[in-house]
């Protein structure tokens with residue numbers, strides 16, 4: 001105990017006054033989307049400024065190629081794949097993280113931080129059977145350590161299309177209650193399937209259920225008219241909330257989990273950005289995202305908090321161009337390469353599914369530069385706990401390691417391995433990447449992405465073959481077997 005105390009005190013001494021921490025968790029941002037990661041097309045000056053003043057990681061991973069499992073792992077430090085129920089959650093799913101469970105927010109809270117969850121949640125809310133949209137929404141961010149919250153319950157394309165402020169739907173009127181169903185049509189709201197003439201943006205696949213704000217969604221809803229969001233306003237509303245949170249807490253250390261809706265579908269950026277990138281709505285949403293980041297940085301500057309604020313910018317999974325709406329992103333993609341040289345994309349076990357931009361800026365402590373160390377978002381919990389001198393219940397954050405030295409550039413040491421969850425589970429160790437056999441489809445033709453599923457073992461040498469073209473599993477069966485056994489052992493841990 002005494003040893004632990006001295007250990008944590010010494011960490012606090014090394015790192016000095018408690019820094020603020022902002023985690024900018026972008027939705028579906030690809031490895032090749034930012035200027036600082038080599039893009040020469042869509043301009044991202046504010047995110048590039050973060051990279052310029054901070055440490056840019058070239059080998060960083062989300063834990064999964066889709067949202068819900070990535071977020072679950074990030075917040076808890078335990079791989080979502082250990083559970084059976086952490087696929088892409090519906091908009092009426094019950095809470096995946098239960099009250100009292102240790103999360104990154106509860107750790108910051110123990111360290112005396114104020115914390116806010118702003119933006120996309122997509123981790124379920126409420127007890128079994130789902131949340132009570134018309135009353136107090138229990139089992140949400142406030143129950144797992146956040147001191148305040150302003151969230152979209154699931155995704156922009158899933159009903160209910162309302163904001164939840166702390167534990168209530170914002171702007172709901174008692175005489176117009178919300179009902180939600182993911183199984184059958186309810187109420188008289190038009191649907192994309194029955195009334196396509198009412199759509200202002202057509203769906204390319206899925207998204208043909210309730211029409212909200214002229215856009216077909218996943219799921220059916222009824223009521224809550226005064227509470228419905230306007231897609232074009234989401235980015236600025238979230239940004240305003242974040243700015244107000246920072247201003248209100250400028251004197252106490254804070255942790256801001258800023259989970260943007262951008263650049264997920266439906267991409268309906270504000271008219272200020274519409275048509276401005278020349279690369280369709282995805283490009284325009286990227287401009288909007290960059291603007292939001294710029295506003296947060298400007299707020300830090302004006303509050304004189306830039307020096308001692310640790311900002312992490314990363315993404316929950318890799319990129320997708322057509323994720324279900326005709327929004328000109330495919331037609332106008334031109335020479336923009338959202339995944340850079342990587343194979344696959346969102347949903348894929350290939351590298352583009354989980355290799356994402358990862359930037360850490362903390363001018364007071366982190367030297368600017370580039371790190372090629374292997375890092376994973378799974379280590380957020382333990383690394384941030386170390387930063388603020390808190391212990392971690394390792395039985396809950398089973399997979400999270402303290403990688404603070406690498407994250408802050410004091411060490412170049414890589415994580416021993418990276419686990420990548422998609423249709424098939426993959427593992428990377430050093431430059432070797434192994435993908436488990438899977439009977440799933442090889443290509444998702446609707447989104448145009450190679451998923452990495454193959455009934456046989458796959459083994460790639462990323463040092464020589466970064467785009468995963470040559471499967472070496474037959475040539476090097478021992479290596480394939482070694483990684484397969486390691487993956488199995490880690491999953492049985």
Ligand code: NG6
Pocket residue numbers: 027028065066067068088122155157205206207218264265317323324
């Ligand atoms: C898919 C949706 C896609 C997106 C994704 C989740 C269809 C046809 N596709 O099922 O649009 O919502 O789920 O994305 O409905 S994520 O980033 O939240 O994981």
Ligand code: CA
Pocket residue numbers: 027028066067264316317
């Ligand atoms: Ca996502």
